[in-house]
Amino acid sequence: MAPKFTKCMLLCCSAKVSQKEEDSMGSESYEEAIAALSKLLSEKADLGSVAAAKIKQVTAELEAAAADPTKFNPVKRIETGFLHFKKEKYEKNPDLYSALAKGQSPKFLVFACSDSRVCPSHILDFQPGEAFMVRNIANMVPSYDKKKHTGVGAAIEYAVLHLKVENIVVIGHSCCGGIKGLMSIPDDGTTATDFIENWVSICAPAKTKVKSECTELSFLEQCNNCEKEAVNVSLGNLLTYPFVREAVVKKTVALKGAHYDFVNGKFDLWNLDFQISPSLAAV
Amino acid sequence: MGNFFGRNQSFQMDTQSAEVGVEEGPNKIFISQQQVVDEEVQAKVEMLIAELHGTKHHPPNDPDAQKLDHGFHFFKTNIFDAHPEYFSELAKGQSPKFLVIACSDSRVSPSVVLNFKPGEAFVGRNIGNMVPQFDQLRHTEIGAVIEYAVKSLEVDNILVMGHSRCGGIERLMTLPDYTQTYDFIDEWVKIGLPAKKKVLQEAGDLPFAEQLTLCEKESVRNSMVNLLSYPFVRNAVVNGTMIVRGGYYDFVNGSFEQWKMCTH
Numbered sequence: 221m222a223p224k225f226t227k228c229m230l231l232c233c234s235a236k237v238s239q240k241e242e243d244s245m246g247s248e249s250y251e252e253a254i255a256a257l258s259k260l261l262s263e264k265a266d267l268g269s270v271a272a273a274k275i276k277q278v279t280a281e282l283e284a285a286a287a288d289p290t291k292f293n294p295v296k297r298i299e300t301g302f303l304h305f306k307k308e309k310y311e312k313n314p315d316l317y318s319a320l321a322k323g324q325s326p327k328f329l330v331f332a333c334s335d336s337r338v339c340p341s342h343i344l345d346f347q348p349g350e351a352f353m354v355r356n357i358a359n360m361v362p363s364y365d366k367k368k369h370t371g372v373g374a375a376i377e378y379a380v381l382h383l384k385v386e387n388i389v390v391i392g393h394s395c396c397g398g399i400k401g402l403m404s405i406p407d408d409g410t411t412a413t414d415f416i417e418n419w420v421s422i423c424a425p426a427k428t429k430v431k432s433e434c435t436e437l438s439f440l441e442q443c444n445n446c447e448k449e450a451v452n453v454s455l456g457n458l459l460t461y462p463f464v465r466e467a468v469v470k471k472t473v474a475l476k477g478a479h480y481d482f483v484n485g486k487f488d489l490w491n492l493d494f495q496i497s498p499s500l501a502a503v
Numbered sequence: 504m505g506n507f508f509g510r511n512q513s514f515q516m517d518t519q520s521a522e523v524g525v526e527e528g529p530n531k532i533f534i535s536q537q538q539v540v541d542e543e544v545q546a547k548v549e550m551l552i553a554e555l556h557g558t559k560h561h562p563p564n565d566p567d568a569q570k571l572d573h574g575f576h577f578f579k580t581n582i583f584d585a586h587p588e589y590f591s592e593l594a595k596g597q598s599p600k601f602l603v604i605a606c607s608d609s610r611v612s613p614s615v616v617l618n619f620k621p622g623e624a625f626v627g628r629n630i631g632n633m634v635p636q637f638d639q640l641r642h643t644e645i646g647a648v649i650e651y652a653v654k655s656l657e658v659d660n661i662l663v664m665g666h667s668r669c670g671g672i673e674r675l676m677t678l679p680d681y682t683q684t685y686d687f688i689d690e691w692v693k694i695g696l697p698a699k700k701k702v703l704q705e706a707g708d709l710p711f712a713e714q715l716t717l718c719e720k721e722s723v724r725n726s727m728v729n730l731l732s733y734p735f736v737r738n739a740v741v742n743g744t745m746i747v748r749g750g751y752y753d754f755v756n757g758s759f760e761q762w763k764m765c766t767h
Contacts, residue, residue, distance in 0.1 A: 353609070357648055378607075482590065487571075489572060
């Protein structure tokens with residue numbers, strides 16, 4: 221029988237990872253938990269059968285986890301990840317982190333793909349406080365639309381007007397599934413996904429350009445070109461936001477495009493340059 | 504970190520500019536813009552676009568570009584080149600076990616805070632780490648992230664990660680604000696209204712700062728519930744192949760707590 225959902229949630233297995241040492245998350249806690257649960261079952265004979273079954277199930281899970289330490293444990297993975305950060309970074313840089321706690325003043329707004337392999341904290345060595353980040357499928361910036369694209373609009377608005385970032389960087393990457401999806405949408409426009417194909421169609425102009433200019437290239441080479449052209453489409457779309465346009469014209473914000481190639485270990489970076497003719501400025 | 508500012512070093516990366524194709528994009532300024540655009544600004548932009556179709560050149564002195572290049576060089580030298588097998592495997596495909604929804608805040612990158620390595624976590628980041636309800640018109644950005652993670656990558660876990668001093672939550676709790684209006688921010692943070700309502704009902708007498716903390720966590724729970732409005736999420740959770748989790752990073756006190764959604 222399929223489990224039912226109600227609006228309220230059971231919030232269980234809460235773990236606060238501030239005082240616990242990493243070592244204590246070992247088999248002792250499992251054994252203690254199992255002992256406590258067994259005691260509860262034996263003492264409360266009148267416990268409802270549902271509750272008892274649930275406790276038995278949790279007990280079995282705990283025993284399984286204790287028996288096979290190689291099995292991936294997401295709770296523990298998150299805990300140890302945080303403890304590593306806390307010990308190696310947070311506690312070693314108290315001045316930085318106490319200053320950051322008061323406020324952030326990043327110089328960069330970065331658009332990067334959600335792909336697990338391309339986090340700008342890794343590939344560009346951004347430290348906490350340096351880059352305000354938006355991550356979505358294929359690092360796309362849609363054009364200004366108060367109905368359809370409030371998420372991206374809010375991030376750009378906050379970064380430009382409130383944080384006053386000085387650079388907006390859009391970073392594409394190799395083997396991008398979103399771009400491949402865009403390039404794979406059939407010519408008749410039929411889609412098979414709830415969101416993905418609709419979303420990646422933001423950069424349809426890039427696909428059009430690549431398909432018409434790179435006819436001699438293989439599909440994968442076309443995708444690689446499209447990854448870069450799509451960055452340029454997104455940079456152009458940034459100009460449809462009045463607050464971006466104004467900042468760019470005033471030269472308080474620079475737009476940059478980039479492409480990370482993790483097959484060859486390369487990083488391309490380019491600027492969007494603007495020249496303002498003096499005669500028009502006198503209008 | 505080493506010193507990468509020596510002029511004798513040759514960086515194995517390209518900093519060439521590319522000709523920017525902006526045929527479609529900026530034209531949209533003039534087609535789809537519904538509000539009145541300052542004519543002087545518009546004229547300047549038209550001129551800029553004409554210039555864009557011209558020659559490529561790279562500005563001689565751009566410290567921000569240099570910072571990006573140096574950052575990549577650090578990664579390439581110390582991480583990418585140091586683990587060639589790991590990265591060549593990763594280049595063939597990714598199989599992360601987590602989808603993480605985190606805030607765009609520069610202080611809360613999950614890669615840093617939870618020590619995720621390349622390949623471990625598929626990440627969506629937006630203002631206030633919010634997940635709105637399923638909406639194919641208004642919320643394709645987050646919908647696409649979740650859809651790809653669940654259907655294509657088949658992640659085992661979705662973690663919605665909130666944090667302290669969140670500007671998005673603060674804005675939500677400050678509304679309505681008649682002194683300052685935004686094109687997008689207010690509309691976006693209203694996704695968290697159910698969380699705000701709950702906090703005001705249950706803790707309306709507490710100081711504002713404490714209400715903010717409560718709302719930061721309640722908004723995570725609200726987003727976790729909203730995840731279930733996506734059929735592909737619901738199916739995976741019901742089938743037992745995926746768990747929805749919540750987390751809260753407190754960078755004031757240096758703590759992290761996590762919880763999970765149980766099915767019953």
